[in-house]
Amino acid sequence: MSKSKKNVLILCTGNSCRSIMAEAVINAKLGECVSAQSSGVSASGVVNPVAQELLESHGLWKDTYHSKVIESVLNTPFDLIVTVCDNAKESCPIFPKAVKTIHMGFEDPSGKDKADYIRALELIESNLLPLVRKELCD
Numbered sequence: 256m257s258k259s260k261k262n263v264l265i266l267c268t269g270n271s272c273r274s275i276m277a278e279a280v281i282n283a284k285l286g287e288c289v290s291a292q293s294s295g296v297s298a299s300g301v302v303n304p305v306a307q308e309l310l311e312s313h314g315l316w317k318d319t320y321h322s323k324v325i326e327s328v329l330n331t332p333f334d335l336i337v338t339v340c341d342n343a344k345e346s347c348p349i350f351p352k353a354v355k356t357i358h359m360g361f362e363d364p365s366g367k368d369k370a371d372y373i374r375a376l377e378l379i380e381s382n383l384l385p386l387v388r389k390e391l392c393d
Contacts, residue, residue, distance in 0.1 A: 260290045261334040261391040270295025270322040272303040272372075273339045273361050277379045279315040281387055284380070288392040292331065298324040303365055309372050335390050337383065355390070359383050 263281060267274035274293035281291035300322050310316040336356040340363060361378055364371035 260288060262331060263289055263291045263335045263337060263387055263391060264328060264331070264333045265291060265293040266296065266325070266336055266338045267293070267340050268296050269299040269365075270324075271299040271301055272306040272365050273363060273375060273379070275302055275320055275322070276306055276310060276376050277337070277339055277383055279310045279317070279320060280376070280380050280384060282317070283315045284384055285388055285392060289387060291387075292328055293320075294323050294325045294328045296325055298322045305364075305369060305372050309369070309376060313376070335387070337387070339379075339383070357386070357390075359386065 265274040265277040265281070270293055274295065278291045278293035281289055285291075302320065302322055307316060307320075310320075333354050336354055338356065338358045339361050359382060361375050361383075362371070364375045
């Protein structure tokens with residue numbers, strides 16, 4: 256019996272760091288039941304190089320990951336939307352189809368020490384991953 260994958264959108268402000276990291280972790284760890292995408296309310300168009308380097312060093316990076324605007328994913332039938340920063344939560348657009356939205360904020364490591372990026376990645380893996388698994392895989 257094969258189940259079709261559920262779609263999750265990780266939404267942030269700039270879609271350069273936290274949401275990309277979450278997209279990569281979810282696809283790597285829950286790929287059998289979930290397909291994750293990320294986008295930004297006001298996407299920067301650039302992936303944070305420290306975040307990319309960290310994902311590469313953990314074997315989580317895919318060349319298909321890139322910063323994209325919310326409009327590019329509005330027609331995807333998402334089963335769950337997760338906002339990962341307070342700004343995205345406050346300005347999260349209404350999706351054409353009613354969809355469950357949850358918020359789990361992570362501090363933005365952009366411009367800080369590499370240790371802050373590692374901490375954000377660890378928090379995404381320890382806090383967000385079990386939540387997405389519970390919502391979409393169980």
